[in-house]
Amino acid sequence: MPPPAVSKPSQSAPLETSKPSALFKPRKGRDWTLSMAVAGSIIANVVKPDHKTLLAGRIARAAAVFCVDEIIVFDDDPTNIPNYIDPIYTNKGKKTKAQALDSIAEHDEPWQNPDQFLYHVLSYAECPPHLRADQNPGLSLFPQHQNLKWVGMLPSLDMPHHLKSHEWCRFREGVTLGPTSDARSTPSSKKSKDKSKQQPGTYVKCGLPYPVRIATEVPPVMRVTLRFTDPEPPKSWPHLSQQECEALKVEAVAPTVPRQEEGYYWGYQIRRAGSLSEVFTASEFKDGYDLSIGTSERGAPLKAILPDHLVSKQIKKTRDPNVAQLPSEFNHLLIVFGGVAGLEPAVAADPEFKRVGLTKETAHEAFDAWVNLVQGQGSRTIRTEEAVEFGLFGLKDYVESMYDRGT
Structure with missing residues (x-):
């Protein structure tokens, strides 16, 4: 039996690999958006400030690759003052957590104000490089700051609005x-x-x-x-x-x-939320988020909630009929990632969610969908930055299907 035929590469045009070819190409204008919320406490779980910066860079990189339009950094324990905050900022417990955080000096922020550190570094990473600093310090969008001391370690985001001087865009x-x-x-x-x-x-x-x-x-x-x-x-x-x-x-x-x-992807807007509930109540969209997804190892498999047109026939046959599928369309989608302990403690610690009776056991009721992004994991835990990457990748086809809306 003769060996299978092997197609030979074209000799007329050698393959060019020295420059990236996967440039973003806008399809059509869109009003729908993709947002993600991340607990700022993940920064407090990292000791060295350069490692904190790398972690923030990984979040920013995932947001850029998967075209996230908005990032919200939220406090997953808004009332309890953590022990890493120096007593000089708490006035021996007489201040609220918000008051203590507001009083933290710049030189202590990387170690004692994780939400602000993550917000600051994510904002810096999103900004086009030629606008971040100026020869005249008074014209710099990001003056020198302790939070930004290690930004040289950040990966390049290279988003469509990070234009080179010779690149034209309207x-x-x-x-x-x-x-x-x-x-x-x-x-x-x-x-x-x-x-x-x-x-x-x-x-x-x-x-x-x-x-x-x-x-x-x-x-x-x-x-x-x-x-x-x-x-x-x-x-x-x-x-x-x-x-x-x-x-x-x-x-x-x-x-x-x-x-x-x-239809350009034009980077992400970023804001802080003082609690998980504030992620929803302080939304800048007129009617808020019409679809929210919480992530938890106790959630349903992602393939179980995707609409029928995005899964195989075999998966359709094995679906749990008690698990609701995502709608075929959305206006503003929000996916939420918890800190080291997950989203359940964040719901239980939130004053507004407490007021309506939500607990760790009923945390899933705060969201439209409750999803486990990785089943059968070999590691005991999934880190938040990994969950961000897995979650955005898993939802990519669902989000991309929105371009077909109305066609």
């Missing part, structure tokens, strides 16, 4: 330099200063050779999302002169516009 992130009427914020030439007096607005540094100008007046050192009127790059791109940069027609838009209008 949208860009920028930082305001101040009103054009303020000589300190304008380009150096006298001609530009005279011109700016006639055309009020704001100069914005956005990674081009020179700042661009928007008509709106915005205070200095504010991050803004820019949209260029012309979707095509200028003829001299990327070698633009100062006059060409200033002549570009550009406006400031909401940071959600690139996603909503053209």
Whole structure:
């Protein structure tokens, strides 16, 4: 019997592997979003600050790879003051936990304020590199801080809004330099200063050779999302002169516009929540999250809750009829990951959940779905950062199916 035929690689075009080819390509504008909430206490479980930074980087990296639109860092034990907080900040127990955390000095934050540390590092990682710091410290979005001392160890996120200077996109992130009427914020030439007096607005540094100008007046050192009127790059791109940069027609838009209008993944918004219940009650979406998923080793297998069109016939036959499936569509999906002890203690420790009678045993009732991400695990525990990666990967096909909504 002759050996099977083996296809030979094309000789005309050698395979190029020196540069990444999996660039994000927007499909169509979308209003639906993917959010995840993570307990900040995972940082307190790590001793060395460089390891804390690496852990935060792993969370950020997972969010970037799986196009998470929002991250919420929540306190999974909002009333009890942990023993790693120095008594000088608790006033011998006379302060609440929130008051104690607010009083922690900058040099102690990496060790005593884990939620703020995680929030701070995640915010830094999401920001385009060219906006994080400036030669003029007063124009830096992220001034020097103890929490950021080890950010050189963070992995690159390389998201679509982390544009290189030669890359063109109709949208860009920028930082305001101040009103054009303020000589300190304008380009150096006298001609530009005279011109700016006639055309009020704001100069914005956005990674081009020179700042661009928007008509709106915005205070200095504010991050803004820019949209260029012309979707095509200028003829001299990327070698633009100062006059060409200033002549570009550009406006400031909401940071959600690139996603909503053209379908770009434009990084993640981030906020802190003082408790697990606040993750829900302080949502920035008008009607909150219409679908929430809690993760626990006591939950149902992920394959048991996915809609029929995403699982095999064999899985359909073996489903537990008592386990509800996820809806075929959602508007704002939230997946929640607990700390070292899991989500059950976080529900039991939450004052609002306590008020409505939820306990460790009934913690699953706080969510629309209660999922075990890994069955038959070889290790005794699944770390939170691993659960984040497994969970986002497991939901990827479900989330991606939203692009087919209405088609």
